[in-house]
Each structure stands twice: as C-alpha cells, then as structure tokens.
Amino acid sequence: MAHQLPALPYGFDALEPFIDEATMRLHHGKHHQAYIDNLNKAVTGTALENVPAELLLKDLPAVPEGIRNVVRNHGGGHANHSLFWEVMAPGAGGVPTGPVAEAITGAFGSFESFKERLTAAAMGQFGSGWGWLVVKKDGSLAVGNTPNQDSPLSVGDTPILGVDVWEHAYYLRYQNRRAEYLQSWYSVVNWSRVNDLLRQARG
Numbered sequence: 001m002a003h004q005l006p007a008l009p010y011g012f013d014a015l016e017p018f019i020d021e022a023t024m025r026l027h028h029g030k031h032h033q034a035y036i037d038n039l040n041k042a043v044t045g046t047a048l049e050n051v052p053a054e055l056l057l058k059d060l061p062a063v064p065e066g067i068r069n070v071v072r073n074h075g076g077g078h079a080n081h082s083l084f085w086e087v088m089a090p091g092a093g094g095v096p097t098g099p100v101a102e103a104i105t106g107a108f109g110s111f112e113s114f115k116e117r118l119t120a121a122a123m124g125q126f127g128s129g130w131g132w133l134v135v136k137k138d139g140s141l142a143v144g145n146t147p148n149q150d151s152p153l154s155v156g157d158t159p160i161l162g163v164d165v166w167e168h169a170y171y172l173r174y175q176n177r178r179a180e181y182l183q184s185w186y187s188v189v190n191w192s193r194v195n196d197l198l199r200q201a202r203g
Contacts, residue, residue: 035077076149
C-alpha cells in the first residue's frame, strides 16, 4: 500500500514512566495503523494514491469531494501521528536550546510562558484533538489547537511540535487526568528534532 506505518525511533517502553508501554503499543500499532488503512482504502486506484498525506492535507479542496473527509480525518491522523512519534524521545525534555529556544523566547517571552500557552491550548481542546506549536507563513511561531485529526497544514501552518490529547493517547495511565499527562509529556519532548523541523519550515 502507498501509505505505511512508520517504525518508532525507540522502543515501546522507552518513554516510561511518562508514557507507558501498553499505551504506546496500542496507540502506534492499532490507532495509527487504522488511520493508514482507511487512508489507503480511500486513495488506492486514484491519482492521489502515491501523494504524501502532508501534501493532500495542504490542499484539501483539490481532493475529490467523495473522499475528502476520509483524507482529512485519516490522512490527518497519519500525518499528525507520524510527527508525534518524532517529537518525542527517551532521555529528552527539559529546556530547549538552539534556534527553537530563541524563537520561543521571541514569540512568547519565555519558555515557561510558552508551556503555559501550549498547555492551555491542549487543555482547552474540548473532546479529542491536538495542541500545536506551528510556524506561520511569515516564519513566526504560534500556538493553537485543532479538533479531531485536523492538521495545521490545511490552514497553511507548518506544525513542528504536537501533543495528542485524544484519550487513547493517555487514558490507560492517566485516565481522565489530561493535565497530568501534559505535564509528563514535556519530559519526553525531543527538542533536537523540533529544531530540525523549525529549520526546515523556515527554509
């Protein structure tokens, strides 16, 4: 099939104790795989079969109406999760350094202020969705959220850090304690990868 499940760049238990192994196995192997399966079903045999999910999401109006919602939901699920796995790592977290640290301070005043903004965006997403740090078209940074599997790519933004706040991302360990999950998640943010993504987004 055109779209494939990316391998995790670390073991399923590597993000313990912050994100548990059982959640990672279910989240990656079942939930992400389901988005890929449904996306493949929608695009196989069409001219869009081999178009990367990110490019489909950047121009949803160009996707035939009959499969547009499937691409939006399941292509979004594929792209969002592919980024999510990359921006986490074992032994990571802490305060960022490099260009992303400078950009965060310039945009939000301080790293702590940024964390407050992103946490508020993720907590404020009613139901399922995502909290994001994105690069705008002018190269500036912004924090926001999206419902369900909607992608910032569809409104012209480039996500460089995303936190999944669907319950399947945290419920086995944190149950209904989304705030506790978010605070733990900062301990696994891969700022090195976020720096790479910032450089790419700004060209």
